Amino acid sequence: MRFDLRGLAVSAVLLLLIAVAGAVSLSSGKFPIPPADVMRALLGGADENIRMVVTEWRLPRLLLACLLGGALGLSGAIFQSLTRNPLGSPDIIGFSAGSYTGALIVILLFSGGYYQTAGGALAGGIATAACVYLLAYRRGAQGFRLIVIGIGMSAMLGAFNAWMVRQADLPAAMSAAIWGAGSLNGLSFEQVFPVVAMLVFITPILGALSRPLRQLELGDDAARTSGINATRLRLMLMILGVALTALATAAAGPISFISLAAPQIARRVTRKAGVDLIPSALMGALLLAVADWVAQHAFGVQLPVGVMTVSIGGFYFLWLLIREARR
């Protein structure tokens, strides 16, 4: 494989930007802390109060933003590569709507806590994604069919979700709707560890499949000539992509558009023909960290981060359409 200097440089710059965003996010808030103290607190020094604010309140949230953003970026990269379409993402194949349905059932019918909600979201999202895949399957699951069937399933589940929210009493409906927007509010280290464990499990498998993925981008026939079982590989990659989105959704609710925008922005910056996994993950981490900072501090009230990502992501989406077309 050719040594990819530009990709490496881009990744380094992205890491640097994530560090800067992290430093800003750790030092700002109701109780501003100068960066030097943040540094000291992270290394175990500094005043006890400062250490508590930095490492126990702000750090887990930042870590989750980076990890989940990275997971979403990876997931988006996989789906865009599979559907060979810059607009493919697990959002579009109905995963988010399904996980919201699962979470709504848990929150509104069983008034479940954080972990039950996460479980419900996982079950709902995976069941929906499996349904969409099976419905789109006809001698292989083709990109376009996946997208349209995903739109249909999302619409149906969306109607059901709206009905559930309408049935519930106002406070429960509001909290369910906030979960549905995707939010990192009130998360602590307790929620970081399962995420890390899952990522440690998933990323090596993905690393092993990244070369065949590149070959699959050339088309099923071309991939087949180099000895790849296209249908099986696509299924495996799709499972990994869904697992990554499922992880993020279970932890923080359906945060939209990161998985869509991150791989494309990364692609523009690295000037690669295809979607690249590592820059996509880093871009996702950066985007979510910045979006979460804006959601926390820009409006006076703490908004769910999903509200930020949907607005930013959407304008990006339109720009993408216009640009793609102009070429």
Place this chain on the structure above:
Amino acid sequence: MIADARGHAHADAAGNAVPTRPVKIRPTGHGGARRSRAWRLALLGLAAATLVFLCLASLLLGARHVALPTVVDALFSYDATSAEHIIIRDYRLPRTLLALLCGAAFGVSGALIQAATRNPLADPGILGVNAGAAFFVTLAVGMFGVHAIESYLWFALAGAISVTLLVYAAASQGRDGATPLRLVLSGVALSAVLGGIASSVMLLDPQTFDALRSWSIGSVAGRGMAVVRAVAPFIICGLVLALGMARPLDALALGDDLSRSLGADVIRTRFLVVIAVTLLSGAATAAAGPIGFVGLMVPHAVRWFSGPDQRRIIAYTLLCAPSLLLLADIVGRLVLFPSELEVGIVTAFIGAPVLILLARRTKARGL
């Protein structure tokens, strides 16, 4: 299905070349035409009869059973002291009329968009027109404290036209113009964005949230005559305009270049279609909320027996779409009896499987 008549290869959003099939021009032999004319008249009669039957059923059925003679009395010799008369006059009559108007509006605007964009997957829901109307209404409720459904109207119209133009502009950039996939994706994208911003407006204020969470599902229940009177002129104008567009749209089905060479004014046709779609979708969304899929399903189903003539498609849609919405509304009243399911949920549960079937049946290149 209307394919691109030019038969050139053109590209989808990923830039892959997609060959399109040339359109089949049906021979209009006299024997076939004569035989099918009686058949078509019979179908038209059947559609009209179904519509009348469903209107009656909509007046009769509901949480409280009202006998047919009482319904007739309530309509023609109204007695303000009778509870049953009040139910019919103030509740079921406006509901039925609204289902008629909104069904026709969503259905015909779907037929218009499908014809004007030559896109079988087009629908005011999928292309984001309803989402645009809903978005402006959400802003009106959240920011300006508008509360009566009658006053949603102008906001919904403004939202519908801005989003129609925006989606079309975003999708038609570049050489290939607005290909079906690009239109669908930009519509879905814009809907997602507007939906997200709308939901943040709703989350900031519990009152707005409460006011909009049932409207945003789509329902014709509990609206009152004032709402019917407010939206009826707009919808009727839109329908008249739509009927007038049928012939120019037939020319457009041949492709832009060919229809231009036949003397059709493509720009003017598209402009008038946008106006009609805005009037229809905007007014219907203001009254009933964003109801999807009626505009997708009905013109599709109608084309099975109407053939490609837009006049027939629009006429049949005008009869069948209100039937569908009435039927969905009646089903919604009965499934959870004595509680009710909103019509928007019923149409989504009927419509989404239709979309899925369409996607399974047709090859991507056919779209």
